[in-house]
Amino acid sequence: MAKVLxxxxxxxxxxxxxxxxxxxxxxNSAVRGCMVIKPYGYAIWEKMQYxxxxxxxxxxxxxxYFPLFIPKSYFSREASHVEGFAKECAVVTHYRLKNDxxxxxxxxxxxxxxxxxxxxxxxSETIIWNTxxxxxxxxxxxxxxxxxxxxxxxxEMRTRLFLRTAEFLWQEGHTAHSTREEAIEETLKIIxxxxxxxxxxxxxxxxxxxxxxxxxxxxxxxxxxxEAMMQDGKALQSGTSHFLGQNFAKAFDVRFTDxxxxxxxxxxxxxxxxxxxxxxxxxxxxDDNGLILPPKLAPIQVVIVPIxxxxxxxxxxxxxxTRIENELAASGLAVKYDSRDxxxxxxxxxxxxxxxxxxxxxLGPRDIENNTLEIARRDTLLKETVPQDNIVSRVKELLxxxxxxxxxxxxxxxxxxxxxxxxxxxxxxxxxxRSGFVFxxxxxxxxxxxxxxxxxxxxxxxxxxxxxxxxxKCIRTGKPSSIRVLFAKAY
Amino acid sequence: MAKVLxxxxxxxxxxxxxxxxxxxxxxNSAVRGCMVIKPYGYAIWEKMQYxxxxxxxxxxxxxxYFPLFIPKSYFSREASHVEGFAKECAVVTHYRLKNDxxxxxxxxxxxxxxxxxxxxxxxSETIIWNTxxxxxxxxxxxxxxxxxxxxxxxxEMRTRLFLRTAEFLWQEGHTAHSTREEAIEETLKIIxxxxxxxxxxxxxxxxxxxxxxxxxxxxxxxxxxxEAMMQDGKALQSGTSHFLGQNFAKAFDVRFTDxxxxxxxxxxxxxxxxxxxxxxxxxxxxDDNGLILPPKLAPIQVVIVPIxxxxxxxxxxxxxxTRIENELAASGLAVKYDSRDxxxxxxxxxxxxxxxxxxxxxLGPRDIENNTLEIARRDTLLKETVPQDNIVSRVKELLxxxxxxxxxxxxxxxxxxxxxxxxxxxxxxxxxxRSGFVFxxxxxxxxxxxxxxxxxxxxxxxxxxxxxxxxxKCIRTGKPSSIRVLFAKAY
Numbered sequence: 001m002a003k004v005l006x007x008x009x010x011x012x013x014x015x016x017x018x019x020x021x022x023x024x025x026x027x028n029s030a031v032r033g034c035m036v037i038k039p040y041g042y043a044i045w046e047k048m049q050y051x052x053x054x055x056x057x058x059x060x061x062x063x064x065y066f067p068l069f070i071p072k073s074y075f076s077r078e079a080s081h082v083e084g085f086a087k088e089c090a091v092v093t094h095y096r097l098k099n100d101x102x103x104x105x106x107x108x109x110x111x112x113x114x115x116x117x118x119x120x121x122x123x124s125e126t127i128i129w130n131t132x133x134x135x136x137x138x139x140x141x142x143x144x145x146x147x148x149x150x151x152x153x154x155x156e157m158r159t160r161l162f163l164r165t166a167e168f169l170w171q172e173g174h175t176a177h178s179t180r181e182e183a184i185e186e187t188l189k190i191i192x193x194x195x196x197x198x199x200x201x202x203x204x205x206x207x208x209x210x211x212x213x214x215x216x217x218x219x220x221x222x223x224x225x226x227e228a229m230m231q232d233g234k235a236l237q238s239g240t241s242h243f244l245g246q247n248f249a250k251a252f253d254v255r256f257t258d259x260x261x262x263x264x265x266x267x268x269x270x271x272x273x274x275x276x277x278x279x280x281x282x283x284x285x286x287d288d289n290g291l292i293l294p295p296k297l298a299p300i301q302v303v304i305v306p307i308x309x310x311x312x313x314x315x316x317x318x319x320x321x322t323r324i325e326n327e328l329a330a331s332g333l334a335v336k337y338d339s340r341d342x343x344x345x346x347x348x349x350x351x352x353x354x355x356x357x358x359x360x361x362x363l364g365p366r367d368i369e370n371n372t373l374e375i376a377r378r379d380t381l382l383k384e385t386v387p388q389d390n391i392v393s394r395v396k397e398l399l400x401x402x403x404x405x406x407x408x409x410x411x412x413x414x415x416x417x418x419x420x421x422x423x424x425x426x427x428x429x430x431x432x433x434r435s436g437f438v439f440x441x442x443x444x445x446x447x448x449x450x451x452x453x454x455x456x457x458x459x460x461x462x463x464x465x466x467x468x469x470x471x472x473k474c475i476r477t478g479k480p481s482s483i484r485v486l487f488a489k490a491y
Numbered sequence: 492m493a494k495v496l497x498x499x500x501x502x503x504x505x506x507x508x509x510x511x512x513x514x515x516x517x518x519n520s521a522v523r524g525c526m527v528i529k530p531y532g533y534a535i536w537e538k539m540q541y542x543x544x545x546x547x548x549x550x551x552x553x554x555x556y557f558p559l560f561i562p563k564s565y566f567s568r569e570a571s572h573v574e575g576f577a578k579e580c581a582v583v584t585h586y587r588l589k590n591d592x593x594x595x596x597x598x599x600x601x602x603x604x605x606x607x608x609x610x611x612x613x614x615s616e617t618i619i620w621n622t623x624x625x626x627x628x629x630x631x632x633x634x635x636x637x638x639x640x641x642x643x644x645x646x647e648m649r650t651r652l653f654l655r656t657a658e659f660l661w662q663e664g665h666t667a668h669s670t671r672e673e674a675i676e677e678t679l680k681i682i683x684x685x686x687x688x689x690x691x692x693x694x695x696x697x698x699x700x701x702x703x704x705x706x707x708x709x710x711x712x713x714x715x716x717x718e719a720m721m722q723d724g725k726a727l728q729s730g731t732s733h734f735l736g737q738n739f740a741k742a743f744d745v746r747f748t749d750x751x752x753x754x755x756x757x758x759x760x761x762x763x764x765x766x767x768x769x770x771x772x773x774x775x776x777x778d779d780n781g782l783i784l785p786p787k788l789a790p791i792q793v794v795i796v797p798i799x800x801x802x803x804x805x806x807x808x809x810x811x812x813t814r815i816e817n818e819l820a821a822s823g824l825a826v827k828y829d830s831r832d833x834x835x836x837x838x839x840x841x842x843x844x845x846x847x848x849x850x851x852x853x854l855g856p857r858d859i860e861n862n863t864l865e866i867a868r869r870d871t872l873l874k875e876t877v878p879q880d881n882i883v884s885r886v887k888e889l890l891x892x893x894x895x896x897x898x899x900x901x902x903x904x905x906x907x908x909x910x911x912x913x914x915x916x917x918x919x920x921x922x923x924x925r926s927g928f929v930f931x932x933x934x935x936x937x938x939x940x941x942x943x944x945x946x947x948x949x950x951x952x953x954x955x956x957x958x959x960x961x962x963x964k965c966i967r968t969g970k971p972s973s974i975r976v977l978f979a980k981a982y
Contacts, residue, residue: 076596
C-alpha cells in the first residue's frame with residue numbers, strides 16, 4: 001500500500017495538512033478561512049466536549065447561550081479590549097438582500113442598512129457583561145459561573161485547519177465574583193482543569209504558566225495558559241484562563257451590594273479552549289501512518305477485521321467476530337466490526353491506521369480453529385496472537401497501557417527537547433537548528449521580548465507556575481532576572 | 492405569596508412572556524430580536540439535544556459542522572430557495588473595524604470590503620451541497636446521513652422569545668441518497684422520529700402531515716411537519732422534514748455513478764427542529780403558577796425542602812434529607828436538596844412551582860418523628876404525606892404517572908378543541924370565538940387558502956398523513972375535495 005501522507009521529516013506542515021484531510025477530520029470550505037469539520041473529526045470534538053462539559057458541571061458551572069452579534073459600540077467600552085479584538089472581525093452592515101434589478105441574482109438592499117453595525121463575536125465578554133448588569137445586584141447573586149459552547153469569528157489572514165481558522169468552535173466561561181481572591185481562585189481552578197484535561201484525556205503533558213503583558217488577553221489583568229510541545233518542537237497554546245479584575249464590570253457598570261451594604265464593582269474571569277485542541281491532539285501523537293488517538297477520545301476504540309476467502313469462511317468468522325463485538329460493546333467500549341466485502345483486509349488495516357483506531361483485532365480461519373485472534377495496538381504497531389478468552393480485560397488493559405504509553409512518549413519527547421541555557425548563541429542555535437523549549441532568564445521588558453522574537457522567532461510562552469525563583473541575568477540584555485521563563489517558537 | 496404571572500385567561504401572550512422571564516428561561520438581549528438563553532432554559536434545551544442526538548445516532552446519522560457564512564451567490568443557484576431564504580438575513584460586508592479618526596470609538600474600515608458579501612446561514616442546504624459535491628462520486632458514498640447542531644439567523648421583524656427570534660439554535664439534517672424512494676423513506680423516518688420525540692419526551696401529542704405548496708420549504712418537493720396544539724387553541728409547527736428531490740444536487744452539480752455505471756443526480760432530504768420547541772414545551776403544559784415540565788426533560792426532577800425552626804431542627808432534618816437525596820441520586824434521578832437559610836419554605840415552594848420541578852418533597856420535624864415525608868406533584872399540585880420507605884420506587888412511579896397524565900391532558904385538550912365542519916359560518920365562528928383545530932374540506936388551491944386566511948386568520952396547517960380519503964366540497968368555494976385538511980390559526 002502506497003504511503004498516503006507526506007512524512008514528518010520531509011515536511012512537517014504538509015504532513016499535518018495531509019493527515020487532517022486524509023483521515024477525514026476537516027477540510028477547507030468555499031468560504032475563505034472557514035473549515036468544514038467532517039464527521040470523524042467532529043466525533044472526536046464531541047468526545048472532548050463531553051468530557052470538558054462534565055468537568056465544568058462538576059465544578060459548579062452551568063451552560064447558557066448569548067447572542068452571536070455584538071453592537072459595534074460595545075467594543076469601545078473597555079479600552080484595551082477594543083485594541084485586541086475589534087479589528088479583524090466580520091461586520092454585519094445590512095439585514096436584507098433583494099433581487100438584482102438587472103437580473104443578476106441577488107444584491108444587498110441599500111435600504112436595509114443597520115443603524116449600528118453588528119460584529120460577529122470574536123469573544124463574548126462585552127455582550128455577556130452587558131447582560132450580567134441586569135443579573136447582579138447583591139452578593140447573593142454571586143458567584144455567577146456560566147459557560148457557553150459557541151462559534152466565534154476572527155478574521156485571520158493566514159489560516160490552517162483547526163490551528164487557526166476564521167470561524168472556530170469553542171467554549172467560553174464567564175464568571176462573576178464578589179472578591180478579587182475568589183476570582184483569582186477561579187482563574188487558577190480552570191487552568192488546572194484544562195491541564196488535567198490535556199494530560200488525562202488528550203495524553204499531552206502541558207506547562208502551566210502566566211503570559212507576559214504582550215501576550216495577555218486584551219482586557220485581562222493576568223492570563224494563565226497551558227503550553228504543549230508538538231513533534232516539531234514548537235509550542236501550542238492549548239487553553240487560557242483570564243483574571244479580568246474589575247475591568248469589564250467597570251466598562252459595563254456592573255456593581256453589587258456586599259454583605260455590609262457597600263457597593264463595589266464585580267470581579268471577573270473568562271476562559272476558553274477551542275477546536276484548536278484538535279490540532280494539538282493530532283500533532284502531538286500521530287505518525288507517518290496516520291492519526292494516533294488517546295483511547296478516551298477515540299470515537300471507535302476497537303475495530304474487528306475478518307480475514308477470509310469466500311462467504312463460507314466469512315460466515316464462520318462473523319459468528320466469532322460478532323460475539324467478541326458484543327462482549328466488548330457490553331463492557332462500554334466503542335467497537336466496530338467491519339465485514340464489508342467491498343474492501344480488502346489490507347485496505348482496512350491501512351484505513352484504520354490512518355484514522356488512529358487504538359486497537360485492531362484480526363480474525364482468520366486459523367484463529368477460529370485455534371480459538372485465537374490477532375490483536376494490534378496503533379501506537380507501536382505491535383501485534384500478537386492471543387487466545388480469545390478474557391478479551392474484554394485484555395483490550396481494556398491494552399487501552400490503559402496505550403494511554404500511559406502515549407503520554408510518556410510525549411513527555412519524554414518534551415524532556416529531550418527542552419533546554420536550559422544562559423548563552424544567547426546556544427539559544428539561537430537551538431531555535432535555528434533543533435527547535436524545542438528553552439528555559440532562560442529574561443529581564444521582563446516587552447522591548448527585549450520583541451528583540452528576541454525578531455532575532456530568533458522565539459517568544460516567551462509563559463512564566464511557568466511551577467518554576468522556582470532563581471537569580472540570573474537576561475539572556476539577551478544581561479539585566480537582572482529573578483526567574484527562568486519558557487521560550488519557544490509557537491503556533 | 493403574590494402571583495408573579497399574568498394569568499392565561501387575562502392575556503395568554505403576556506402569560507407566556509412573563510413565564511419565560513420569571514422562570515429564568517430566556518430574555519431579550521440588547522441586540523434586536525436576539526435572545527439570551529438563561530442557564531435554566533438552556534439546561535432544558537440540553538436535555539432535548541441529548542435525547543434527539545441519541546435518536547439521530549441510533550438511526551445511523553453522524554454530526555459534522557459547516558461554515559456560518561454562505562457566499563451570497565450560492566442562494567441564487569436554486570431558484571425557489573432564493574425567494575424563500577435570501578431576503579431577510581444578516582449580511583457581512585466588511586472584515587475590519589478601525590479607530591475613528593475623529594476619536595469616537597471604532598468605525599467600519601471602508602478599505603476592508605469583501606469582494607463577495609457573506610450571508611449568515613438562515614439554513615445550510617447551499618453550503619452543504621456545495622461541499623457534498625466533493626464527497627460524493629459513486630453509489631458507495633451513499634447514503635450520506637449528516638446532522639449539524641448550529642445557530643442560524645433569519646432577520647424576523649416581529650420576534651417572541653423562543654417562538655420567533657432573529658438568531659436561534661437548531662439541528663439541521665442533510666442527507667444524500669441514490670434513489671428517490673430511499674430519500675422519501677428518510678423524510679418519513681425523520682418526521683416519525685420527531686413525532687416520537689414530541690410525544691414521548693415532551694409529552695405533546697402531534698399531528699403529522701404534508702404542507703401545502705404555499706407553506707412548503709423553499710426548494711423542497713414535499714414538506715412534512717408535526718403540528719401541536721397550544722393552550723390557546725393555536726397550532727405550533729414543531730418540526731419539519733423535507734424531501735428535496737434532486738433540486739439541490741442539480742443546483743450544485745452533485746452527481747454519482749450508480750451500480751450500473753450510470754450517472755445520476757443525487758436525491759436529498761433536510762430536516763430540523765429548533766429552540767422553538769422550547770416555546771412549544773412551555774406553552775403546551777404550564778399553568779398560572781408557572782412551568783410544568785415533563786419529567787424526562789426536567790433538569791431537576793425532585794427538590795427536597797426542609798421545614799424547620801432553628802439550626803438544631805435543620806440538622807436533624809438534613810440528615811434524613813441527605814439520605815433521601817443520595818438514594819434518589821443513586822437511582823439516576825436529578826435531585827436537589829435546598830437547605831438555604833436565606834429563603835423561607837413558602838418562597839421555595841413558589842419558586843419550584845414556577846420552575847416546574849416535577850416532584851417536591853417537604854420534610855418537617857414531625858416527619859422525622861413519624862418516618863414520613865410530604866410529597867407533592869407539580870402538575871396537579873396534589874400532595875400527600877407518606878412513609879419514607881421505598882421513596883425511590885414511589886418517586887419513580889409518580890414521575891411515570893405525571894408523564895402519562897401530562898400527555899393525556901394535552902391530548903384531551905386537543906380533542907376537546909378539535910372540530911369537523913362543512914359549514915363556513917361555523918368555521919369562522921370557531922376561529923373568531925373558540926379557536927382550535929378544524930378538519931374541513933379544501934379545494935387544494937393556493938388562492939382559496941389565501942382567501943380563507945384573510946377571512947379567518949386560519950391557514951392549512953397540513954394534510955394529515957393519517958387522514959382517510961373522503962369526498963366532499965371545499966368549505967369556502969364548494970369545489971370538489973378528496974380529503975379533509977387541518978385548519979388552525981398558527982404561531
